[in-house]
Amino acid sequence: MSNRIDATFENLRATGEKAFVAYVSAGDPDLERSLQILVALAEAGADIIELGVPFSDPLADGIVNQAAAARALAAGCDTAGVFELIRRFRESHQVPLVLFTYLNPVYTYGYDAYHDDAAEAGADGILLLDLPPDEAAQNCEMASHAGLRQIRLIAPTTPPERIELLARNAEGFIYALSRTGVTGSHGGPSAQIGDQVTAIKQHTDVPVCVGFGITTPEQASLVASVSDGIVVGSAIVKQVELNANSPDVADKVGAFTRPLIEATKAPS
Numbered sequence: 001m002s003n004r005i006d007a008t009f010e011n012l013r014a015t016g017e018k019a020f021v022a023y024v025s026a027g028d029p030d031l032e033r034s035l036q037i038l039v040a041l042a043e044a045g046a047d048i049i050e051l052g053v054p055f056s057d058p059l060a061d062g063i064v065n066q067a068a069a070a071r072a073l074a075a076g077c078d079t080a081g082v083f084e085l086i087r088r089f090r091e092s093h094q095v096p097l098v099l100f101t102y103l104n105p106v107y108t109y110g111y112d113a114y115h116d117d118a119a120e121a122g123a124d125g126i127l128l129l130d131l132p133p134d135e136a137a138q139n140c141e142m143a144s145h146a147g148l149r150q151i152r153l154i155a156p157t158t159p160p161e162r163i164e165l166l167a168r169n170a171e172g173f174i175y176a177l178s179r180t181g182v183t184g185s186h187g188g189p190s191a192q193i194g195d196q197v198t199a200i201k202q203h204t205d206v207p208v209c210v211g212f213g214i215t216t217p218e219q220a221s222l223v224a225s226v227s228d229g230i231v232v233g234s235a236i237v238k239q240v241e242l243n244a245n246s247p248d249v250a251d252k253v254g255a256f257t258r259p260l261i262e263a264t265k266a267p268s
Helices: 004-015 031-044 063-074 079-090 103-109 111-121 160-168 193-201 217-224 234-242 249-265
Strands: 019-025 048-052 097-101 125-128 152-154 174-177 208-211 229-232
Touching: 004 019, 019 031, 019 063, 019 208, 019 234, 019 249, 031 048, 031 079, 031 249, 048 063, 048 079, 063 234, 079 097, 079 111, 097 103, 103 111, 152 160, 160 193, 174 193, 193 208, 217 229, 217 249, 229 234, 229 249, 234 249
Parallel strands: 019 048, 019 229, 048 097, 097 125, 152 174, 174 208, 208 229
Antiparallel strands: none
16 A cells, blocks of 8 residues: 555656655654644655654664653653644645654554554654564564554665565665664765665665765765665754754754755755
8 A cells, every 4th residue: 555655755766856854853842843843844845754753762863862852752742742743744744754763662552553543643654773573573463564664774784684684575665874873973974875775776676765974965965876865864853952942943954954955856
């Protein structure tokens, strides 16, 4: 069954454009301005938005995204708040939304219920950072996707046989990490990212988007030229942090992100 993610990549393929995937934390710096930020990203031209679900123990995240989750939790954002944020966004915009989360809050909520409620709210995909797909396959309660595309991560250190496993079972798009480590803890993208994308695409027709370390239009253009799209997270979240006390935080995030989007659409 097609959803907004699939339709977005079909449209991008038809126009020969690359995807810009933006990451922000839901509820950061508060729910009202978080909604404004989502709208600003959509109107700046983001093709897909990854929405980080605030969690108290985000082990895969660097300090920038950890701080964003802490701000959102302090502002009272919980799972119900995330779903309400999505519903309100859907009143005006149809940009695909991917939930970026850990298994603990999903399992606590109820695996089936979480997926059902997320899809009902208007989410299109989910990236469960700490649930390997082969482990999920051994647990029948994790077999239901409820219409959400299960986005997979592939790292530079992933062995070839596991790349094949992940790629063959991928949905929506693959998030290829340009470097190892936690988010925001490294320099620019790896020079070998083109080879990594080629290795992944030997096993799948699912689009491959590259993230980690992209902070400038030049880097965005370079990575877009060897992939199906790019993911920018910590650089955008840092703008939220820098302007967290400003009523114009959404406008400032949009202004920062727009040149990155334009560079992605015109890769070198």
